[in-house]
Amino acid sequence: LAKTTQPISMDSYEGQEVNITCSHNNIATNDYITWYQQFPSQGPRFIIQGYKTKVTNEVASLFIPADRKSSTLSLPRVSLSDTAVYYCLVGGTGRRALTFGSGTRLQVQP
Amino acid sequence: DAGVIQSPRHEVTEMGQEVTLRCKPISGHNSLFWYRQTMMRGLELLIYFNNNVPIDDSGMPEDRFSAKMPNASFSTLKIQPSEPRDSAVYFCASSWTGNDNQPQHFGDGTRLSIL
Numbered sequence: 001l002a003k004t005t006q007p008i009s010m011d012s013y014e015g016q017e018v019n020i021t022c023s024h025n026n027i028a029t030n031d032y033i034t035w036y037q038q039f040p041s042q043g044p045r046f047i048i049q050g051y052k053t054k055v056t057n058e059v060a061s062l063f064i065p066a067d068r069k070s071s072t073l074s075l076p077r078v079s080l081s082d083t084a085v086y087y088c089l090v091g092g093t094g095r096r097a098l099t100f101g102s103g104t105r106l107q108v109q110p
Numbered sequence: 111d112a113g114v115i116q117s118p119r120h121e122v123t124e125m126g127q128e129v130t131l132r133c134k135p136i137s138g139h140n141s142l143f144w145y146r147q148t149m150m151r152g153l154e155l156l157i158y159f160n161n162n163v164p165i166d167d168s169g170m171p172e173d174r175f176s177a178k179m180p181n182a183s184f185s186t187l188k189i190q191p192s193e194p195r196d197s198a199v200y201f202c203a204s205s206w207t208g209n210d211n212q213p214q215h216f217g218d219g220t221r222l223s224i225l
Contacts, residue, residue, distance in 0.1 A: 046214065
Protein backbone atom coordinates (compact mmCIF):
# COMPACT_ATOMS: atom_id res chain seq x y z
CA LEU A 1 0.00 0.00 0.00
CA ALA A 2 1.11 3.54 -0.67
CA LYS A 3 2.11 4.86 2.74
CA THR A 4 1.63 8.53 3.46
CA THR A 5 3.02 10.64 6.29
CA GLN A 6 1.41 13.88 7.43
CA PRO A 7 1.79 16.06 10.51
CA ILE A 8 -0.64 15.02 13.20
CA SER A 9 -1.83 18.54 13.88
CA MET A 10 -1.38 22.15 12.86
CA ASP A 11 -2.53 25.45 14.28
CA SER A 12 -3.23 28.65 12.40
CA TYR A 13 -5.07 31.94 12.65
CA GLU A 14 -7.82 33.31 10.53
CA GLY A 15 -6.63 34.97 7.36
CA GLN A 16 -3.36 33.06 7.18
CA GLU A 17 -2.28 30.69 4.44
CA VAL A 18 -1.90 27.09 5.60
CA ASN A 19 0.31 24.54 3.91
CA ILE A 20 0.00 20.86 4.81
CA THR A 21 2.66 18.58 3.42
CA CYS A 22 2.24 14.87 2.80
CA SER A 23 5.17 12.52 2.19
CA HIS A 24 4.67 9.53 -0.09
CA ASN A 25 8.10 8.15 -0.94
CA ASN A 26 6.83 4.96 -2.56
CA ILE A 27 4.38 6.60 -4.93
CA ALA A 28 3.94 4.59 -8.13
CA THR A 29 4.00 5.90 -11.67
CA ASN A 30 0.23 5.68 -12.12
CA ASP A 31 -0.70 7.00 -8.68
CA TYR A 32 -2.66 10.18 -8.18
CA ILE A 33 -2.66 12.29 -5.02
CA THR A 34 -6.03 13.11 -3.51
CA TRP A 35 -6.92 15.25 -0.51
CA TYR A 36 -10.08 15.04 1.58
CA GLN A 37 -11.44 17.21 4.39
CA GLN A 38 -13.50 15.89 7.27
CA PHE A 39 -15.57 17.87 9.75
CA PRO A 40 -16.83 16.31 12.98
CA SER A 41 -19.89 14.13 12.52
CA GLN A 42 -19.57 14.22 8.74
CA GLY A 43 -18.04 12.03 6.09
CA PRO A 44 -14.85 13.08 4.31
CA ARG A 45 -15.28 15.55 1.47
CA PHE A 46 -13.11 15.66 -1.65
CA ILE A 47 -10.97 18.81 -1.89
CA ILE A 48 -8.49 18.40 -4.71
CA GLN A 49 -6.58 15.86 -6.77
CA GLY A 50 -3.43 16.01 -8.85
CA TYR A 51 -0.74 14.04 -10.62
CA LYS A 52 2.13 16.49 -11.03
CA THR A 53 3.07 20.18 -10.85
CA LYS A 54 0.25 22.38 -9.62
CA VAL A 55 -3.50 22.10 -9.46
CA THR A 56 -5.80 24.86 -8.27
CA ASN A 57 -9.52 25.01 -7.68
CA GLU A 58 -11.85 27.37 -5.85
CA VAL A 59 -10.96 25.85 -2.50
CA ALA A 60 -7.26 25.00 -2.50
CA SER A 61 -4.06 24.50 -4.43
CA LEU A 62 -1.99 21.34 -4.64
CA PHE A 63 1.72 21.52 -5.29
CA ILE A 64 3.57 18.41 -6.42
CA PRO A 65 7.34 18.50 -7.04
CA ALA A 66 8.94 16.74 -9.97
CA ASP A 67 9.90 13.63 -8.02
CA ARG A 68 6.30 13.34 -6.70
CA LYS A 69 7.53 11.98 -3.36
CA SER A 70 5.60 14.63 -1.50
CA SER A 71 2.74 17.03 -2.03
CA THR A 72 1.54 20.20 -0.33
CA LEU A 73 -2.06 21.22 0.14
CA SER A 74 -2.33 25.00 0.34
CA LEU A 75 -5.38 26.68 1.87
CA PRO A 76 -5.37 30.44 1.23
CA ARG A 77 -6.66 32.76 3.95
CA VAL A 78 -8.19 30.18 6.25
CA SER A 79 -11.26 30.86 8.36
CA LEU A 80 -12.65 29.21 11.46
CA SER A 81 -14.75 26.96 9.25
CA ASP A 82 -11.60 25.37 7.84
CA THR A 83 -10.99 23.67 11.18
CA ALA A 84 -11.10 20.00 10.20
CA VAL A 85 -9.02 16.90 9.60
CA TYR A 86 -7.25 16.75 6.24
CA TYR A 87 -6.31 13.43 4.65
CA CYS A 88 -3.83 12.74 1.88
CA LEU A 89 -4.38 9.60 -0.20
CA VAL A 90 -2.11 8.17 -2.85
CA GLY A 91 -2.99 5.49 -5.35
CA GLY A 92 -4.36 4.48 -8.71
CA THR A 93 -7.01 1.86 -8.41
CA GLY A 94 -8.21 -0.53 -5.79
CA ARG A 95 -7.24 -0.61 -2.15
CA ARG A 96 -4.08 1.45 -2.75
CA ALA A 97 -6.17 4.48 -3.52
CA LEU A 98 -8.63 3.92 -0.68
CA THR A 99 -6.37 3.92 2.37
CA PHE A 100 -6.82 6.86 4.70
CA GLY A 101 -3.95 7.61 7.05
CA SER A 102 -4.21 9.44 10.34
CA GLY A 103 -4.72 12.81 8.70
CA THR A 104 -3.75 16.28 9.87
CA ARG A 105 -5.98 18.03 12.38
CA LEU A 106 -6.03 21.72 11.52
CA GLN A 107 -7.20 24.12 14.20
CA VAL A 108 -7.89 27.68 13.10
CA GLN A 109 -8.00 30.28 15.85
CA PRO A 110 -9.70 33.68 15.66
CA ASP B 111 -28.52 16.56 -6.55
CA ALA B 112 -28.97 14.18 -3.64
CA GLY B 113 -25.76 12.93 -2.13
CA VAL B 114 -25.08 9.53 -0.63
CA ILE B 115 -27.87 8.71 1.78
CA GLN B 116 -27.31 6.51 4.79
CA SER B 117 -29.79 5.21 7.31
CA PRO B 118 -30.21 5.17 10.16
CA ARG B 119 -28.10 8.10 11.33
CA HIS B 120 -27.86 6.64 14.80
CA GLU B 121 -28.35 3.12 16.07
CA VAL B 122 -28.15 1.89 19.63
CA THR B 123 -28.69 -1.77 20.30
CA GLU B 124 -27.67 -4.52 22.65
CA MET B 125 -24.92 -6.96 21.90
CA GLY B 126 -26.03 -10.07 20.12
CA GLN B 127 -28.62 -8.25 18.07
CA GLU B 128 -28.53 -8.05 14.30
CA VAL B 129 -27.72 -4.62 12.88
CA THR B 130 -28.42 -3.54 9.31
CA LEU B 131 -27.00 -0.34 7.88
CA ARG B 132 -28.32 0.99 4.60
CA CYS B 133 -26.88 3.10 1.84
CA LYS B 134 -28.21 4.71 -1.30
CA PRO B 135 -25.37 5.82 -3.58
CA ILE B 136 -25.45 8.79 -5.90
CA SER B 137 -27.39 7.99 -9.04
CA GLY B 138 -25.06 7.07 -11.91
CA HIS B 139 -22.17 6.05 -9.69
CA ASN B 140 -20.98 2.50 -10.25
CA SER B 141 -18.69 2.00 -7.26
CA LEU B 142 -19.72 1.79 -3.63
CA PHE B 143 -17.56 1.67 -0.53
CA TRP B 144 -18.16 0.88 3.12
CA TYR B 145 -15.82 2.35 5.74
CA ARG B 146 -15.64 2.20 9.51
CA GLN B 147 -14.18 4.99 11.63
CA THR B 148 -13.02 4.77 15.25
CA MET B 149 -10.69 6.87 17.33
CA MET B 150 -8.25 4.01 17.68
CA ARG B 151 -8.10 2.77 14.10
CA GLY B 152 -9.13 5.80 12.08
CA LEU B 153 -10.98 5.38 8.81
CA GLU B 154 -10.81 1.80 7.52
CA LEU B 155 -12.09 0.46 4.22
CA LEU B 156 -14.26 -2.60 4.83
CA ILE B 157 -15.45 -3.56 1.36
CA TYR B 158 -16.09 -2.04 -2.01
CA PHE B 159 -18.30 -2.92 -4.95
CA ASN B 160 -17.98 -2.15 -8.63
CA ASN B 161 -21.10 -2.56 -10.78
CA ASN B 162 -22.79 -4.27 -7.81
CA VAL B 163 -20.07 -6.93 -7.55
CA PRO B 164 -17.87 -7.12 -4.44
CA ILE B 165 -14.29 -6.45 -5.54
CA ASP B 166 -12.34 -6.40 -2.30
CA ASP B 167 -13.70 -7.49 1.05
CA SER B 168 -10.36 -8.00 2.74
CA GLY B 169 -11.18 -5.26 5.22
CA MET B 170 -14.25 -6.97 6.59
CA PRO B 171 -13.22 -7.79 10.15
CA GLU B 172 -14.83 -11.20 10.48
CA ASP B 173 -17.66 -13.42 9.39
CA ARG B 174 -20.12 -11.52 11.54
CA PHE B 175 -19.95 -8.77 8.92
CA SER B 176 -21.59 -9.09 5.53
CA ALA B 177 -22.42 -6.63 2.77
CA LYS B 178 -24.69 -6.84 -0.22
CA MET B 179 -25.52 -4.71 -3.19
CA PRO B 180 -28.63 -6.15 -4.83
CA ASN B 181 -28.90 -3.30 -7.32
CA ALA B 182 -27.16 -0.10 -8.35
CA SER B 183 -29.13 2.06 -5.95
CA PHE B 184 -28.94 0.17 -2.69
CA SER B 185 -26.47 -1.55 -0.40
CA THR B 186 -26.56 -2.99 3.10
CA LEU B 187 -23.94 -3.74 5.70
CA LYS B 188 -25.05 -6.29 8.23
CA ILE B 189 -23.52 -7.30 11.55
CA GLN B 190 -24.81 -10.46 13.15
CA PRO B 191 -24.34 -10.93 16.03
CA SER B 192 -23.18 -7.48 17.07
CA GLU B 193 -20.56 -6.91 19.76
CA PRO B 194 -19.56 -3.80 21.76
CA ARG B 195 -16.28 -3.54 19.80
CA ASP B 196 -18.31 -2.95 16.64
CA SER B 197 -19.30 0.46 17.98
CA ALA B 198 -18.10 3.02 15.45
CA VAL B 199 -19.23 5.39 12.75
CA TYR B 200 -19.90 3.56 9.50
CA PHE B 201 -19.63 5.51 6.27
CA CYS B 202 -20.80 4.66 2.83
CA ALA B 203 -19.29 6.35 -0.22
CA SER B 204 -19.82 6.13 -3.95
CA SER B 205 -17.96 7.17 -7.07
CA TRP B 206 -17.90 6.78 -10.81
CA THR B 207 -15.12 4.39 -11.74
CA GLY B 208 -14.69 4.54 -15.45
CA ASN B 209 -11.23 5.96 -15.41
CA ASP B 210 -9.10 5.74 -12.31
CA ASN B 211 -9.01 8.10 -9.43
CA GLN B 212 -12.48 9.54 -9.42
CA PRO B 213 -13.13 11.08 -6.00
CA GLN B 214 -15.48 9.44 -3.59
CA HIS B 215 -18.60 11.08 -2.24
CA PHE B 216 -19.37 10.16 1.36
CA GLY B 217 -22.60 9.98 3.27
CA ASP B 218 -22.95 11.45 6.74
CA GLY B 219 -22.48 8.07 8.37
CA THR B 220 -24.29 5.86 10.82
CA ARG B 221 -23.17 6.16 14.42
CA LEU B 222 -23.51 2.68 15.87
CA SER B 223 -23.40 1.94 19.59
CA ILE B 224 -23.51 -1.64 20.80
CA LEU B 225 -24.24 -1.91 24.50
